[in-house]
Amino acid sequence: MLKKIKIVAASILMLVLALGFTSIAVEDTPFKATDSLADVLVKLGDSPNLGKYPKFVDGVSAAAGEAIIKDGFAQKLNGKKTKKQSKHFVCISCHNVVKEDPDLAYPDPQERLEYAVEKGIPFLQGTTLYGAVNRDTYYNGDYDKKYGALVDAARGDVREAIQLCATECAQGRALQEWEIESILAYMWTIDIKMGDLAMAGEEVDFVNEVLNGEDDSRSEALDLLSSKYLNFSPATFSKPPDSRKEGYLDLVGKPDNGKLIYEHSCMYCHEKQKYSYLHLDTHKMSLRHLKRHIDGYTRHSIYQVIRWGVPVKSGKRSYMPQYPQEKMSDQMVEDLRAYLEAS
Numbered sequence: 001m002l003k004k005i006k007i008v009a010a011s012i013l014m015l016v017l018a019l020g021f022t023s024i025a026v027e028d029t030p031f032k033a034t035d036s037l038a039d040v041l042v043k044l045g046d047s048p049n050l051g052k053y054p055k056f057v058d059g060v061s062a063a064a065g066e067a068i069i070k071d072g073f074a075q076k077l078n079g080k081k082t083k084k085q086s087k088h089f090v091c092i093s094c095h096n097v098v099k100e101d102p103d104l105a106y107p108d109p110q111e112r113l114e115y116a117v118e119k120g121i122p123f124l125q126g127t128t129l130y131g132a133v134n135r136d137t138y139y140n141g142d143y144d145k146k147y148g149a150l151v152d153a154a155r156g157d158v159r160e161a162i163q164l165c166a167t168e169c170a171q172g173r174a175l176q177e178w179e180i181e182s183i184l185a186y187m188w189t190i191d192i193k194m195g196d197l198a199m200a201g202e203e204v205d206f207v208n209e210v211l212n213g214e215d216d217s218r219s220e221a222l223d224l225l226s227s228k229y230l231n232f233s234p235a236t237f238s239k240p241p242d243s244r245k246e247g248y249l250d251l252v253g254k255p256d257n258g259k260l261i262y263e264h265s266c267m268y269c270h271e272k273q274k275y276s277y278l279h280l281d282t283h284k285m286s287l288r289h290l291k292r293h294i295d296g297y298t299r300h301s302i303y304q305v306i307r308w309g310v311p312v313k314s315g316k317r318s319y320m321p322q323y324p325q326e327k328m329s330d331q332m333v334e335d336l337r338a339y340l341e342a343s
């Protein structure tokens, strides 16, 4: 019986897809910059990952998801507010919700910093939630060192990835099903759009020719689009330099760049203790405090906090996430040092 239902469901899906293709072939409409990449991939013959779409259980809405991500709470169906997800953080303490890399295929921390400065967005340890639904795996690279077996479930499952972050990264309560589905619904509003891919004019023309049936190279078009973004966010943890006095060898810090890091990253969380206990600003007091501790072995050394993060102090369940190489290169750490030393 179940088998029969499955077969019927599969044939309906095939029929829908087939109708989809014929309509593309006759429609002859080029894709728009605002079109969702995921939709275009399906039109080109990619199978949709149906499990990644939200389930519309009671109370689910993209607006509720956005509220949880930005404010830490949402309204329930009865109009009452939910309990705050975390006492310490909101999701946007550590994640942007807009595109943060100028080229989605080649994320690079220095280019991201310059892009963040240009767009007026923060420069953070977590990867942007924009495009999260376009990724196939989560907590990649060295994150299994940090979260161990917890990562197993989250690696291939966006819902588990959201839940893991709520409890482990944000140090808060577990999310309910309708909250997770709402976050997913919101994430589908900030998925990758065609106009965000770095594509040359002839590449755009080629994809449009395949879409309107003038060219049948579907798999080439799919490969081309897949090469335009990363379907995972890599993470490589690294250590402070062997000698904190000497710093990372053979690198000369650029104070101007260090200032950008300080203002767009450190101050985002620390200014007026926004998400932390320690206050940091651009006055000499803050800068000199950090400067004095650079070559020390305490939780006030920038090498220590950037590479290893700051663990939870007993009684305070707040902590600072570390920056993997993909979020801050050794050169950038030296740039921050040079800025502090020039103060």
Ligand code: HEC
Pocket (backbone or CB within 6 Å): 069, 085, 089, 090, 091, 092, 093, 094, 095, 125, 126, 127, 128, 129, 132, 135, 137, 138, 139, 140, 143, 158, 161, 162, 165, 166, 169, 170, 183, 232, 233, 235, 321
């Ligand atoms: C204290 C910082 C912090 C907070 C708060 C936080 N996150 Fe994260 N989150 C991270 C870090 C660090 C990672 C590691 C992987 C990455 O993003 O590169 C991560 C990973 C993720 C991932 C997987 C991303 C990937 O591609 O690997 C998702 C999804 C996610 N968080 C969602 C959320 C949601 C939803 C919230 C709010 C309920 C939240 N996070 C709150 C720091 C945080």
Ligand code: HEC
Pocket (backbone or CB within 6 Å): 093, 094, 124, 125, 261, 262, 265, 266, 267, 268, 269, 270, 275, 276, 277, 278, 290, 299, 300, 301, 302, 305, 306, 310, 318, 319, 320, 321
């Ligand atoms: C995502 C938010 C966030 C960012 C970005 C961030 N921090 Fe932190 N930081 C914290 C939190 C939370 C703590 C935990 C202790 C606290 O609340 O002060 C912390 C702790 C620290 C501490 C130890 C304080 C103590 O009293 O033990 C230092 C020093 C520090 N951060 C410096 C930095 C520097 C330098 C940067 C930029 C490279 C930075 N932080 C970026 C959130 C952040």
